[in-house]
Amino acid sequence: MSLESYDPEEFYDELFVAKGEPRSQAASLIQWMQNLGIEQLERHRQTAEIALYKLGVTFNVYNDEQGVEKIFPFDIIPRLISSQEWQYLEKGLKQRIQALNLFLNDIYSSQQIIQDGKIPSEVINTAPGFLKPCIGIEPPNKVWCHITGTDLVRDGDGKWYVLEDNLRVPSGISYVLENRRVMKSTFPDIFQTMAVKPVDEYPSYLLETLLNLAPPHLPDPTVVVLTPGIYNSAYYEHSFLAQQMGVELVEGRDLVVVDGYLQMRTTKGLRRVDVVYRRVDDDFLDPLTFRADSLLGVPGLIEVYQQGKVALANAPGTGVADDKVVYAYVPDMIRYYLGEEPLLANVPTYLCWRKSDREYVLQNLDKLVVKAANGAGGYGMLIGNRATPTEREDFAQKIIAQPRNYIAQPTLSLSRVPTLMGGEIEGRHVDLRPYILHRGDEIYVHPGGLTRVALKKGSLVVNSSQGGGSKDTWVLNNMNSEFGVRSSEL
Amino acid sequence: MLSRVANSIYWLNRYIERAENVARFVDVNVNLILDLPAEITQQWQPLVSITGDVRLFKNRYGKANAENVIQFLTFDSDYPNSIISCLQVARENARSIREIISSEMWEEVNSFYLMVKEASPGKQRDGLPKFFEQVRMASHRFAGVMDATMTHNEGWHFGQMGRLLERADKTTRLLDVKYFVLLPSAQWVGTPLDQIQWMSLLKSASAYEMYRKCQHRIIPSSVVEFLILNRQFPRSIHFCLWQAERCLHEITNTSIGTWCNSAERSLGKLCSQLGYLTIDDIVESGLHEFLGDMQSSINGVGNEIYTTFFAVDNC
Numbered sequence: 020m021s022l023e024s025y026d027p028e029e030f031y032d033e034l035f036v037a038k039g040e041p042r043s044q045a046a047s048l049i050q051w052m053q054n055l056g057i058e059q060l061e062r063h064r065q066t067a068e069i070a071l072y073k074l075g076v077t078f079n080v081y082n083d084e085q086g087v088e089k090i091f092p093f094d095i096i097p098r099l100i101s102s103q104e105w106q107y108l109e110k111g112l113k114q115r116i117q118a119l120n121l122f123l124n125d126i127y128s129s130q131q132i133i134q135d136g137k138i139p140s141e142v143i144n145t146a147p148g149f150l151k152p153c154i155g156i157e158p159p160n161k162v163w164c165h166i167t168g169t170d171l172v173r174d175g176d177g178k179w180y181v182l183e184d185n186l187r188v189p190s191g192i193s194y195v196l197e198n199r200r201v202m203k204s205t206f207p208d209i210f211q212t213m214a215v216k217p218v219d220e221y222p223s224y225l226l227e228t229l230l231n232l233a234p235p236h237l238p239d240p241t242v243v244v245l246t247p248g249i250y251n252s253a254y255y256e257h258s259f260l261a262q263q264m265g266v267e268l269v270e271g272r273d274l275v276v277v278d279g280y281l282q283m284r285t286t287k288g289l290r291r292v293d294v295v296y297r298r299v300d301d302d303f304l305d306p307l308t309f310r311a312d313s314l315l316g317v318p319g320l321i322e323v324y325q326q327g328k329v330a331l332a333n334a335p336g337t338g339v340a341d342d343k344v345v346y347a348y349v350p351d352m353i354r355y356y357l358g359e360e361p362l363l364a365n366v367p368t369y370l371c372w373r374k375s376d377r378e379y380v381l382q383n384l385d386k387l388v389v390k391a392a393n394g395a396g397g398y399g400m401l402i403g404n405r406a407t408p409t410e411r412e413d414f415a416q417k418i419i420a421q422p423r424n425y426i427a428q429p430t431l432s433l434s435r436v437p438t439l440m441g442g443e444i445e446g447r448h449v450d451l452r453p454y455i456l457h458r459g460d461e462i463y464v465h466p467g468g469l470t471r472v473a474l475k476k477g478s479l480v481v482n483s484s485q486g487g488g489s490k491d492t493w494v495l496n497n498m499n500s501e502f503g504v505r506s507s508e509l
Numbered sequence: 510m511l512s513r514v515a516n517s518i519y520w521l522n523r524y525i526e527r528a529e530n531v532a533r534f535v536d537v538n539v540n541l542i543l544d545l546p547a548e549i550t551q552q553w554q555p556l557v558s559i560t561g562d563v564r565l566f567k568n569r570y571g572k573a574n575a576e577n578v579i580q581f582l583t584f585d586s587d588y589p590n591s592i593i594s595c596l597q598v599a600r601e602n603a604r605s606i607r608e609i610i611s612s613e614m615w616e617e618v619n620s621f622y623l624m625v626k627e628a629s630p631g632k633q634r635d636g637l638p639k640f641f642e643q644v645r646m647a648s649h650r651f652a653g654v655m656d657a658t659m660t661h662n663e664g665w666h667f668g669q670m671g672r673l674l675e676r677a678d679k680t681t682r683l684l685d686v687k688y689f690v691l692l693p694s695a696q697w698v699g700t701p702l703d704q705i706q707w708m709s710l711l712k713s714a715s716a717y718e719m720y721r722k723c724q725h726r727i728i729p730s731s732v733v734e735f736l737i738l739n740r741q742f743p744r745s746i747h748f749c750l751w752q753a754e755r756c757l758h759e760i761t762n763t764s765i766g767t768w769c770n771s772a773e774r775s776l777g778k779l780c781s782q783l784g785y786l787t788i789d790d791i792v793e794s795g796l797h798e799f800l801g802d803m804q805s806s807i808n809g810v811g812n813e814i815y816t817t818f819f820a821v822d823n824c
Contacts, residue, residue, distance in 0.1 A: 073616055249605050262608030273513050284512045286663065286760070286818045 022053050031177045031434040044101040064095045067201045092488030098436045098470040102497030109464045111363035116455050121356040123163035127153050137355050138348045148338025152308050158334045159232045160459030165332040167455045175432035180366045186337040188298050191469040192454050193256035198491045214496040216466040222263035228456045232330035233293045240293040242266045247299050247315045257298050276319035281329045294330045301335045343392040343426045371422040380427040384411045387427040448473045450481050467492040510663050516819040517602040518664050519671035524599035526672045528592045529648035530679035532641040537713030544705045553578040555689030559682045596622040611658040621647040666756040677749035678807045681800040688797045707732050714744050734788035747783045754780050772813035779806050
């Protein structure tokens with residue numbers, strides 16, 4: 020299919036209103052691609068792929084026999100977000116992060132929200148991400164979730180929903196930056212006509228956010244990125260961010276607690292570390308506090324953290340809000356803490372531990388998506404209308420056995436973007452993961468985010484571990500409206 | 510800098526250099542064999558002997574013929590010192606310090622690895638000389654890129670030191686090939702064939718032209734002297750160790766001639782020993798024995814570097 024005959028069908032398409040009718044913000048892009056022609060586009064796609072291969076932009080897939088590293092497939096047709104739409108998303112995300120951060124402060128101190136009956140204590144106490152050792156800790160500037168990667172999707176009618184908050188260790192930002200680098204070198208001219216917001220400032224903002232956490236009065240605090248090591252699926256990103264920020268990339272075995280401080284082993288002896296951007300999960304951070312069998316963390320780290328002698332980003336314990344049952348309460352949190360109506364909606368969520376919800380879920384398994392309350396990466400999930408009766412029966416049994424562990428949501432008809440597939444242009448479903456940095460005094464939403472695309476025809480699973488790829492996300496500057504603001508000030 | 514990082518950049522360079530030298534070994538042997546009279550059987554066992562992994566080879570392959578030895582030394586990913594394994598380890602090390610080295614260095618290692626990996630399955634014999642040439646050039650490119658794009662800081666010196674120690678070790682082994690490759694009989698010593706073999710050896714160390722400039726005639730003892738004691742040729746053992754010593758002292762900031770740790774002491778001793786040796790001393794003690802001692806001394810320096818810098822205790 021060529022661009023002229025591209026048909027969005029019954030789906031919401033990010034670039035087209037209907038067949039032959041591009042959205043206004045996409046018009047010049049579509050025109051430009053049409054002039055280029057499919058063959059030329061395909062050639063550019065190959066060039067871009069080789070560029071990423073040479074850069075070694077890879078991710079690792081667990082349990083894959085074919086060597087550990089894979090190239091994250093990349094599609095060169097970008098996903099566009101208009102300036103008005105972005106302003107809406109930005110406001111909605113700031114609101115949500117602010118409320119979630121207040122929730123984390125509350126839940127690890129006085130738990131006012133439970134006492135006021137807005138969220139049952141049972142939900143919190145059964146959430147595996149709720150960490151008792153973190154109760155009573157007040158992190159620097161009262162920020163818990165410094166770096167968030169919220170997953171957004173758009174349904175068939177064009178409405179945005181928050182799918183997941185990802186407050187623990189969200190990954191993917193390196194692809195955003197590398198994809199843009201490759202796109203700019205592949206299509207330099209279109210960037211000049213389209214007024215795309217640049218993405219390169221992320222590492223500077225991230226470093227600022229981290230430096231902000233250092234204990235006061237330190238002239239030159241030492242920031243490190245803590246990685247589980249080269250076999251982790253996001254290792255490329257860990258080293259990329261450390262390199263871009265000019266800080267050390269460390270593994271657990273490089274660190275040691277000596278004299279009450281966190282220190283790293285260097286060729287000149289031990290050196291103190293002040294801020295850790297940790298890309299190791301809570302459970303593995305400190306074998307003395309959490310999982311005793313962890314070799315990825317540092318024995319004694321949490322004690323140093325509790326004494327305020329080292330800062331951790333994100334703070335341990337944020338995982339409680341990633342629990343999909345707790346997620347269902349986020350709109351209530353926004354009302355409770357901010358006294359505002361949520362700008363961004365949650366996907367309607369049925370909580371299987373509620374009897375009435377459970378009954379509904381069990382009767383409507385063929386219409387719903389069932390997810391493990393603490394699953395990730397698209398694993399442990401049932402897409403009802405695609406599953407076989409046996410698979411549905413299996414899930415029904417799991418739900419009955421452990422209702423707290425499952426939630427269900429209606430199957431959304433994710434929006435699509437034209438995608439180059441084997442020399443043809445076809446619609447593929449996408450989601451969007453913007454990255455948000457919370458610095459205490461300010462919340463920054465990085466303009467763009469990672470657009471993940473399900474490359475398998477008809478598939479709704481965008482995860483890289485399950486055949487997903489990515490696209491560059493172009494947030495457009497609306498030059499006219501900026502001009503309008505300026506002239507109204509005159 | 511982190512001990513682990515220093516360790517990785519050191520081994521990254523050692524393994525790249527090792528891959529280059531394995532290519533040189535195989536190449537010298539191929540050349541030596543081509544020069545042998547037709548009635549003499551090909552000698553591949555020597556190549557296995559100099560690696561020191563004779564038993565491993567015997568168990569896995571049995572007979573030391575061209576096919577087996579080349580497979581073993583270049584494409585056998587189960588043999589840790591084969592070219593492909595060296596590249597794998599070098600790349601793993603580079604990957605773990607990507608944020609420390611320059612992007613250009615990473616890209617060199619990555620494409621070097623991909624080149625060897627793509628060459629591996631069923632490489633045609635007549636394509637081999639070209640392949641070994643590519644391996645050598647890729648190694649030079651990496652060294653050049655590192656020199657020109659990375660700050661000459663502590664990490665750079667660790668890398669440089671790794672490369673130089675590896676090269677010194679491998680030059681001893683390259684010289685040993687000649688010891689193992691036997692002439693048809695004692696009568697052949699000093700004949701044109703003997704000369705041709707020494708020339709091949711020089712060429713494999715990229716030393717032929719440079720040797721000619723300062724020695725003219727191909728005399729065995731002069732060739733040995735050139736590759737062991739020359740102070741200016743970058744693959745001679747003395748040059749490598751002397752430069753490695755400079756790197757070591759840049760790292761610790763102590764002046765050459767003094768020492769503050771055991772690595773400096775043993776490398777310093779080795780360098781002064783080489784500085785006052787003559788080729789007659791070496792010939793008298795026996796070349797093969799001398800090279801063996803040299804190998805274990807260089808090994809010792811490597812161990813001292815490990816305990817001094819890479820294995821930092823908790824206090």
